[in-house]
Structure formats: C-alpha cells, structure tokens
Amino acid sequence: MRRTIIAGNWKMYKTSGEARRLVEDLKPLVGASEVEIVVCPPFTALAAAANAASGSNISVGAQDIFWEDEGPYTGEVSGPMLKDLGCRFCIIGHSERRQYFGETDANVRKKVRAAFRSGLIPIVCVGETLAEREEGKTLEVCRRQVEEGLEGLTSEEASKLVVAYEPVWAIGTGRTATPRDAQEVIGFIRELISKMYGEDAARQCRIQYGGSVKPENIAPFMEQPDIDGALVGGASLDPVSFAAIVNTAAEVKRRQKI
Ligand code: 13P
Numbered sequence: 001m002r003r004t005i006i007a008g009n010w011k012m013y014k015t016s017g018e019a020r021r022l023v024e025d026l027k028p029l030v031g032a033s034e035v036e037i038v039v040c041p042p043f044t045a046l047a048a049a050a051n052a053a054s055g056s057n058i059s060v061g062a063q064d065i066f067w068e069d070e071g072p073y074t075g076e077v078s079g080p081m082l083k084d085l086g087c088r089f090c091i092i093g094h095s096e097r098r099q100y101f102g103e104t105d106a107n108v109r110k111k112v113r114a115a116f117r118s119g120l121i122p123i124v125c126v127g128e129t130l131a132e133r134e135e136g137k138t139l140e141v142c143r144r145q146v147e148e149g150l151e152g153l154t155s156e157e158a159s160k161l162v163v164a165y166e167p168v169w170a171i172g173t174g175r176t177a178t179p180r181d182a183q184e185v186i187g188f189i190r191e192l193i194s195k196m197y198g199e200d201a202a203r204q205c206r207i208q209y210g211g212s213v214k215p216e217n218i219a220p221f222m223e224q225p226d227i228d229g230a231l232v233g234g235a236s237l238d239p240v241s242f243a244a245i246v247n248t249a250a251e252v253k254r255r256q257k258i
Contacts, residue, residue: 002206004222004253005162005229006246007038007123008236009063009091009210010045019045022239023052029243033057035229035250038089038123039236043077050086061089061123064097067110069118079118090120091231093149095127095168105148112150116157123162123231124149125210126189130169138167139188146192158197159204163189164231170211172233182209183224190226215244222252 014022019041030037040061041049050060066076082090092115093108108124115122126145128138142165150158165186170176177185186207194202209221210231221227229249235241 002204002228003036004249005036005038005206005208006249007040007061007089007231008242009231009233010039010041010237011233012042013237014041014045016045016048020048020052023049023058025239026058026243027056029239030246033246033250035246037246040091046085046087059088060086061091062087063091063094065090065092065111065115067114079114079120082120083118087120089123090115091123091125094125095166095171105145108149109151113152121160121162123164125164125166127166127168133167133169138185142185142189143192146189150196153197155197155201158193158201161205162208163205164208164210165189166210166231174212176212176217179220179224182221183226186226213245215241215248218245218248219252222249
C-alpha cells in the first residue's frame with residue numbers, strides 16, 4: 001500500500017520568519033496524520049522550516065538542487081547542502097523552472113541522480129502545456145519527460161521516487177484537470193515506470209496530481225486508484241487550507257480501506 005503524500009510548493013513566497021510561523025501553525029492542524037506531509041520553502045527558509053518541523057510529522061523539501069555536490073557553480077545549491085539543512089525531499093523539473101530557467105530533461109536526469117546520491121527523495125514534475133494538450137500531445141510529452149528525466153536509476157531508487165503530474169495550464173489558473181483525465185495520465189506514467197523499472201517499482205513509487213488543488217477539489221482526485229497525493233502551490237501558503245487538503249486526503253484514503 002502506497003503512503004499518501006501531500007506536498008506544498010511554496011515557490012518564491014515566505015521569509016524565514018514567515019516559514020517558521022507557517023510550520024508552527026500547521027503542526028496542530030494536521031496532528032498525527034497518516035499522510036506524509038512535506039513543505040517546500042525557498043532555499044533561504046529551509047533551515048527555519050526544518051527547525052520548526054523537527055520532531056513533528058512534517059518533512060521539508062527543497063524546490064531545486066544542482067547536479068554536482070560542490071564546485072565553482074555560483075548561485076547553486078547542492079544535495080549535501082540540502083541534506084545538511086534537514087531536507088528529505090527535493091522538487092525537480094517544475095514547469096516554472098522549465099519555462100523560465102531553461103531546465104531540460106537532461107538537467108532533470110542529472111538532478112534526480114544527485115538527489116538520490118545525497119539521500120534525498122526527488123519529486124519530479126512532468127506535464128503538458130495548453131498548446132500541447134490541444135494538439136493531443138499530452139501522453140507524448142509526459143512520456144518524453146518520464147523516459148528522459150528518469151533514465152538511469154536503479155529499480156530500488158525508482159520505487160522511492162515521487163512523480164508529480166502537473167498540467168502546466170492548471171497551475172495557478174484555478175482550472176484543474178478532471179480527476180478522470182488526471183488518472184488516465186498518471187496510470188500511463190505508472191505503466192511507463194513499470195516498463196523502465198519493473199512492476200514492483202511501479203507499484204511502490206508515488207504519483208501526485210498538481211495544479212490548482214484546493215480543499216474543495218482534492219477528494220475526487222484522491223479517489224482515483226493511481227493518484228497518491230498532491231503537489232499544492234497557492235493553497236499550501238495558508239496553514240488552514242493546506243491542513244484541510246491533508247486531512248481530506250487522509251479521510252478519502254481511510255474510507256477506501258474500509
Ligand atoms: P497551484 O496549486 O498554485 O496551481 O500550483 C501548483 C504547482 O505548481 C505546485 O508545484
């Protein structure tokens with residue numbers, strides 16, 4: 001049984017003081033949830049968030065990583081540095097990095113390997129743009145991003161992986177994919193991982209949906225058989241709404257088990 005994972009991508013929001021307060025406010029609202037809870041603040045707030053989360057069931061992740069462990073790479077942050085701050089996860093290949101910072105599938109591949117090398121769990125983002133969707137290329141784009149971005153792992157690494165399917169047109173727009181469409185793409189991604197790394201790895205790795213997830217719309221996504229959680233942007237900046245997403249996801253999964 002895969003453990004549900006809800007992650008908050010704070011993007012370029014929150015100072016370190018604000019991050020500490022957000023985590024402190026979140027802790028009592030999520031209690032001892034069986035859901036794996038991750039917050040991903042900007043680099044500058046990672047230490048504060050990790051200190052505030054220490055001893056709780058909230059893990060901390062970074063929003064990016066560089067592929068070398070150290071060296072003359074001005075402005076970059078490496079896996080060992082993130083690990084040292086208390087990170088357990090790392091978002092890689094977010095569409096905003098692909099769109100604004102020229103992130104390629106080849107970069108993603110190197111970063112995924114760097115994350116595993118440092119003992120971090122990558123949350124690898126894939127998803128099509130609106131134009132690609134309208135041209136009927138959704139599966140083709142996701143296939144390329146998965147095959148090229150996730151190449152060269154061991155089956156054990158693949159089984160620990162988190163993939164986030166985030167249709168670019170659903171990010172920050174208030175529009176979501178339908179839960180059925182998201183299930184179709186996510187089921188397809190799981191099949192690809194099965195072909196690349198075997199059935200066991202595909203059964204164990206977790207795949208999230210992302211794009212305008214809110215407390216009001218999370219439930220039908222969590223009811224889909226292949227959707228193991230969500231990567232949440234805007235709604236993760238407010239402790240009450242992020243906790244409501246976590247608690248609703250837990251409730252849906254609990255109901256499914258009965
Ligand atoms: P929103 O939830 O704000 O649409 O952002 C989604 C996202 O990009 C998470 O990585």
